[in-house]
Amino acid sequence: MTTSPIAMSSPESERSAIAGLAARLQAWLAVLPLAGLCVGLSAQALGEPGIAAWAWTIPTLAVLVVLVAQVVTSLARGDVGLDLVALLSMGGALALSQPLAGVVIALMYAGGQGLEAYAAGRAGQAMTALIARQPRTALREEGDAVSEVPIAALVPGDRVFVRVGDVLPVDGRVAAGRAVLDQSSLTGEALPVTFEANAVVLSGTLNVGTPFTLLAERRAAESTYAGIVRLVEEAQAQKAPMARMADRYGLAFLAITLLLAAGAWAATADPLRALAVLVVATPCPLILAVPVAFVSGLSRAAGIGVLIKGGGALEMLTQARVLVIDKTGTLTHGTAQLVSARALSVFDEAEILRLAASLDQASGHPIARALVEEARGRGLTLSQPTNVTEAAGEGISGVVDGRHIQVGGPRLMRMQGLSFPSETGARDIGAAAATVLVAVDSMPAAVLEFADPLRRDGGRTLAELRDCGIHRVVLATGDRRSVAEALVAGLPVDSVAADLDPSGKTGIVAKERTNGPVMMVGDGVNDAPALAAADLGVALGARGAAAAAEAADVVLLVDSLAPLPEAIRVAKRARSIALQSVLVGLGMSLAGMVAAALGHLSPLQGALLQEAIDVAVILNAMRVLGGPMPRAG
Incomplete structure (x- = not known):
């Protein structure tokens, strides 16, 4: 049966392709005003003001055309944002023959948009x-x-x-x-x-x-x-896109900017004063500080093995209050492991493990592989089995070093007339165990218990997530309730939801939203719908299903939950610095706008002042990349 990829033509894949193209266009758009600024300054120095004016005007027009399309699209959606200030300032600079101010505005605006597009471009691709x-x-x-x-x-x-x-x-x-x-x-x-x-x-x-x-x-x-x-x-x-932090402050800032610009023009009849106010206002810290700080946070998180798909996901990391977590492969390792070996009668435990693992080399069953790995991990020397016969789902028989070995479940042993002790469950892991029986030369020899145990860092990570702001932890699993409850006994888990199919996990995510923003952590294909439905989906990508990684907003690139609390601390630092940059930058911008309205700043001086403010904001936002790494979990 073929399982090769098939072509995707879904709306999801089309949106992903369009978003990628837009990000590349915005990155290239920032190069035009930079080149124009350099060429114009060179021409000005050589005494060619006409060439300089065209060198500044052409790239400003290019950015302006793109900006007009964006503003029209936003207005059609009923979204009035800071892009309107950028449009008015660039258009006004060209209309009032201030090309140098215009190209400086175009450079800083296009650069900020490029940074934001880069952050959004980190999103995962379609579910290929x-x-x-x-x-x-x-x-x-x-x-x-x-x-x-x-x-x-x-x-x-x-x-x-x-x-x-x-x-x-x-x-x-x-x-x-x-x-x-x-x-x-x-x-x-x-x-x-x-x-x-x-x-x-x-x-x-x-x-x-x-x-x-x-x-x-x-x-x-x-x-x-x-x-x-x-x-x-x-x-x-159905998942609404994360609103930019700038949008929360932008409408008020836009109103103040337009009132100051209109007031200055009305009071003095000088359009250059209004232009100077607009120039100082844009590109403002709201446009630059957030994407720079967030992209820095994305890079910092990648350094600890966490891929965060965009600024929206990074911000949601700081806001999640409910954790819905899968069991198998997430809170546990997702593979069978030998947790108990009990030799019967006169048999030696190590020798029984060696004989059983030698026989299991001929089987592809996951439990057989686990037994072979355990024996090799103990340094046991395995022999080549002969005369091997395997009954699917029941067990395997064969000869190892001249002895007849049988490894399998109770049904196989009953068929051979062998009776094992009835107390075969693993005492410490309850219903989580699977029992494998071993017979040597038609004599009961050992009882082996296999389970998918809790990750070593599982309990500690849950406790750390509590410290990072998670108020409620829900275990959501397709496994039996008895297995799930035995596993999380003593852990900081508030509720267990068991026997769930993929739609059931999605339902748990929807239900838990009443308790706050939900972060879902999983690793399998069965977790993908819930990961996509949650306010924040987190996938283990090292060994988990690719579909889960692509449906999630955050991917842990190592086979461990430990980096997740660290990622939350990185996200909180990035958001804090972004907010700090916004508030300080806005204060400086407002002061500059008042000075421009009073005639103390020309449009060019305003553009240079705002550029200095923006550089300061960018440098402050990039502090996210520095400082001590978050403490290990």
């Missing part, structure tokens, strides 16, 4: 990995023949042959054979699940056992995995 994982074709059984058909051609009642390693294309039932499926893409559960004949199985799960026949019960477009893709797209479409 999620869609790429969908099978494109399936093997349909037609009598005694098997033919490869597009999954769209499958209808309820079709029999589909599912090979080892295939992703199930549609929802259905096991028609022939036994299915051993990795359901982590849907439930997040690390351990494979065995399904007997006639059991219901879901699309998007991976066959890790032996080939079997699937009886289709739904069309591909109506199946579970296709529904996950739709949930992500809908959640992203």
